[in-house]
């Protein structure tokens with residue numbers, strides 16, 4: 001159902017709500033990239049990379065940070081650094097690290113995923129974690145890492161309970177097991193909770209966040225954690241093919257994003273709320289507007305109708321993903337202006353008549 005090759009129609013004004021990864025660098029960001037001092041980062045000589053890593057560590061309240069090309073690589077480097085072959089990774093059953101990273105933890109690192117059912121917000125239940133962490137019989141794979149996700153993408157850009165995350169961290173610590181957070185949208189999470197980023201990251205040993213999603217940079221993610229962990233993650237990043245040379249231009253985009261694109265995330269959340277309220281009024285779509293606290297909306301359609309909605313909306317210059325046969329996803333971001341929401345909703349209304357006519 002989810003077609004990564006979907007392309008915008010030619011020529012039309014397009015509102016692209018498929019993902020927050022589709023943003024283009026602003027002019028100011030491009031200028032920062034152009035002006036960036038660079039050096040060979042495999043030799044650790046890139047001043048812009050050093051500056052970005054220092055800033056990411058500071059913001060997340062961790063000792064050190066490492067620039068990585070993608071969020072997936074950041075998660076995979078983290079898991080391979082914390083845990084070894086024949087250890088398991090406890091994660092939520094809809095986690096990105098489990099479902100959308102090409103099975104890399106097993107394929108590349110010999111790690112065994114151990115999925116648990118989370119709550120409605122995609123948070124692992126502390127009691128389940130506690131049970132899973134107890135030493136088991138010899139035929140069970142010992143747990144080497146607990147992986148959490150915040151915001152949780154598939155649960156709807158949700159905000160896992162900070163209290164549960166804190167309890168999970170405490171339980172894992174008692175067993176000497178580290179906790180890694182896939183914080184691809186960590187800054188959306190902090191905005192949603194209304195707390196500093198470091199307060200969210202405090203509930204984990206390491207955290208990955210993406211610069212290339214809501215923050216609007218073209219490339220890059222940061223892996224943050226204790227100094228000795230990041231020192232080990234550096235050769236691991238090389239092993240995964242992620243040692244890059246003059247990355248300063250990319251890092252300058254990240255620094256610019258951290259300086260200029262964090263406060264505005266609340267606008268993406270407000271736009272998502274306005275969109276949700278409007279979408280719920282459209283015949284054939286249903287959504288609980290209160291259920292999506294950040295920038296990701298999952299909207300229910302009639303059975304088998306989701307691809308028809310995506311096609312009809314494409315014809316009206318609104319791009320979304322059909323996530324399953326009866327669910328479509330809208331994501332707000334930097335390139336969706338506040339005043340675009342009414343225009344998007346009127347295009348959805350026009351598409352609704354076409355979907356209804358097709359179904360008649």
Ligand SMILES: Cc1ncc(COP(=O)(O)O)c(C=O)c1O
Nearest residue numbers: 070071072073096153182184210
């Ligand atoms: C929750 C989550 N984690 C990790 C990633 C991976 O990021 P990347 O696409 O940069 O590999 C994504 C991407 O959508 C994501 O949504």
